[in-house]
Amino acid sequence: MYEIGDLIVYAGEGVCRVEEIGVPPMTGINKQRQYYTLKPLYRAGMVYAPVDTQVFMRPVITREDADALIDRIPEIEPVVYENSNLRFLNEYYQAQLQNYNCEGLIKLIRSTRAKREVMIGRGKKLGLVDERYMKRAQDMLHGEFAVALGIERNEVPGYIESKLGALQPA
Secondary structure (H helix, E strand, O other), X not given: OOOOOOEEEEHHHEEEEEEEEEOOOOOOOOOOOOEEEEEEOOOOOOXXXXXXXXXXXXXXXXXXXXXXXXXXXXXOOOOXXXXXXXXXXXXXXXXXXXXXXXHHHHHXXXXXXXXXXXXXXXXXXXXXXXHHHHHHHHXXXXXXXXXXXXXXXXXXXXXXXXXXXXXXXX
């Protein structure tokens, strides 16, 4: 069970802070159940999630884990997935996002960038579905890394770039 003040990753919401634990002041809910009142860090509003929900929830990764993962980015091999059927393409990307795993998000981002290079080589653009899922993966990853690293979300790409640049031989 999480405590008030904990930062967690909650399903499609991304990073949230546990604001309260108890029965929220709203009608139409089971008053016998305990709920987390979650405040998403990167959008307005609140989320009420039963404490015993089956919806994905986990603690935010640590700074050490984030830095170690960033160091491993060059080793994470991209996989270019091509399918002209938009339904299959959407299903593929949705499945990639379902585990809310930072390494999986990095792989999706790297894979989409690799696909963009393939498409450019063919004289084409990357499709809108690919772009949308890459952006979503970046938002999820940058949000969690920002919290783990104690920086602003918009600073994450520069942090990653400078850290990876420091790993390159001079």
